[in-house]
Amino acid sequence: MRNLVILGGGYGGIKVALGLVDKGLSEDINLTIVDRNPYQSLKTEFYTIAAGTVADREVRVDFPKNVPINYVFAEVDKVDVENQQIILRDLSQIIPYDYLVVALGCEDNYHGIEGADVYTESVQTFANARKTGLAVGNLKAGGKVTIVGAGLSGIEVASEIRESRADLNVRLLDRGGSVLKAFDPRIQGYVADWFNKNDVEVLHHSNVEYVEKDGVCNNGVCYVNDVTIWTAGVRPNKVVRELPFKKDTQDKIMVNEYFQVPDQPNVYVIGDCASSIYSPSAQLAGIQGEQTAVILNAVLRNQEPKVPKEIRLKGTLGSLGKSDGFGNMMKQPLTGIVPRLVKSGVLWLNRRH
Numbered sequence: 563m564r565n566l567v568i569l570g571g572g573y574g575g576i577k578v579a580l581g582l583v584d585k586g587l588s589e590d591i592n593l594t595i596v597d598r599n600p601y602q603s604l605k606t607e608f609y610t611i612a613a614g615t616v617a618d619r620e621v622r623v624d625f626p627k628n629v630p631i632n633y634v635f636a637e638v639d640k641v642d643v644e645n646q647q648i649i650l651r652d653l654s655q656i657i658p659y660d661y662l663v664v665a666l667g668c669e670d671n672y673h674g675i676e677g678a679d680v681y682t683e684s685v686q687t688f689a690n691a692r693k694t695g696l697a698v699g700n701l702k703a704g705g706k707v708t709i710v711g712a713g714l715s716g717i718e719v720a721s722e723i724r725e726s727r728a729d730l731n732v733r734l735l736d737r738g739g740s741v742l743k744a745f746d747p748r749i750q751g752y753v754a755d756w757f758n759k760n761d762v763e764v765l766h767h768s769n770v771e772y773v774e775k776d777g778v779c780n781n782g783v784c785y786v787n788d789v790t791i792w793t794a795g796v797r798p799n800k801v802v803r804e805l806p807f808k809k810d811t812q813d814k815i816m817v818n819e820y821f822q823v824p825d826q827p828n829v830y831v832i833g834d835c836a837s838s839i840y841s842p843s844a845q846l847a848g849i850q851g852e853q854t855a856v857i858l859n860a861v862l863r864n865q866e867p868k869v870p871k872e873i874r875l876k877g878t879l880g881s882l883g884k885s886d887g888f889g890n891m892m893k894q895p896l897t898g899i900v901p902r903l904v905k906s907g908v909l910w911l912n913r914r915h
Contacts, residue, residue: 563592565658566858567648569638569801570665571597571625572605573912574833574847574854578663581855582862583629591862594632594657596648599688601625604912605667606844608691609715612683612791613722614699615884618692623913638666638801643826661828661861663854664805664815668796668834668842677773682710682792685719697789703729708778708787710770711794712736713744714880717753719791724760725883732761733787735768735780737794742888744841745878746895749888756882770794796842802835810837819869821854830854840875844912849873879905 566582568575579595587593599622607621625633639651641662648657670686672678683694698707705727709720712734720734734741734757740750741757741764757764771779777787797803798813807823808816814837815823821836823829832854833847840846853870860867879889879901887902889895 563590564660564862565592565594566661566663566862567657567659568593568595568663568665569641569648570667570833571595571599571602571633572665572667572833572847573844574851575663575665576602576625577848577851578665578830578832578855578858579631580626580629581852582858583626583631585855585859587630588862592632593630594634595625596634596636596638596650596657597625598635598637600633600635603688604909605686606912607909608685608688609718609722609881611688611691612685612694612698612719613726614695615722615726618688622688641801641805643806643829646828661858662830663858664802664829664831664835665833665847665851666799666802666835668798669800670792671795671797672792673795675770675772678710678770678792681773681775682790684792685715686796694789694791698723698727698730701727701730701788704731705729705788706731706733706786707789707791708733708735708785709791709793710735710768710773710778711792712738712741712764713793714742714878716791716793717741718881719793720762721756721760721882721886724762731763733763733765733785735770735778735794736764736766737768739766742880745888746890748895749890749897752888752897753882756886796834798835802831807831812837814838820857820867821850830858840873843875843878845875845878846873849875879908881905 601622604621610616637651640649684690709716777784803813815831816837821830832850834842857867877891881887888897889901
């Protein structure tokens, strides 16, 4: 038997697995997915859990059943590339591999800011998003919430909390001169106007110096705060950062055109863990997963894989509560109800794999 192990059952990992199954696995292939949760988490919707606007059942999907996939639900502690085995945390279990797909996603990057890793909440994992939702939901009237980071994640968290709790004081700390600096200026203006109309305070040119239990210190001013949510950057999972492979300046693993580690071509890396010209996204991970499945189908059949087509992303969508949104679709900026409806449609499709 040849062991093919996929670390992470998210957008990328599940696409690899289903792509392999759809083409028909040979009987000598043992396919295993290792994930911390017994379900697929729809990470793009974690902001709704943090705000308490949906039940967590709405943003998770059962893994496919009645398919030739083995599931191991555990935290990965280490990848022993020398002996080609996965060491699991808190379990006396080691999983050997002949082929490995690393799709473990990312975690918060605190940029060395004192107290940020201790006193802030997160939306980077299912468990952390639940914890954030509990902290926000338990606040009394007039409670103060600060979101650090005004990228896509920070915008969605701030707007969803505002829609969920009109009684709270919501503040967004933006390092740049305008929110969503990677988006079209028309979208930036639309989102800024939404925050102004909905009483969300936005502080531009922010520079968080340190975070305390009850406050955030920014540009020499310390703001008393009840809950601080960190959305100011991500980096690859710690297990990935510890791998002895060549990485870029963001600690992402360098891969070739087949998503293989050049020195160990039986190891594939996709999604937030792989170096790319694109920013991390569920869409990117999904496309890379589909392409990796095609490549692996050839490799497992001792065939020469074809170089995958150039990745072309369809755009980026974001929400401003349940009835408003924004996005770049086919290089066209859109705002209002249309991009919000499209985002809901994408979620519907993801829930049905």
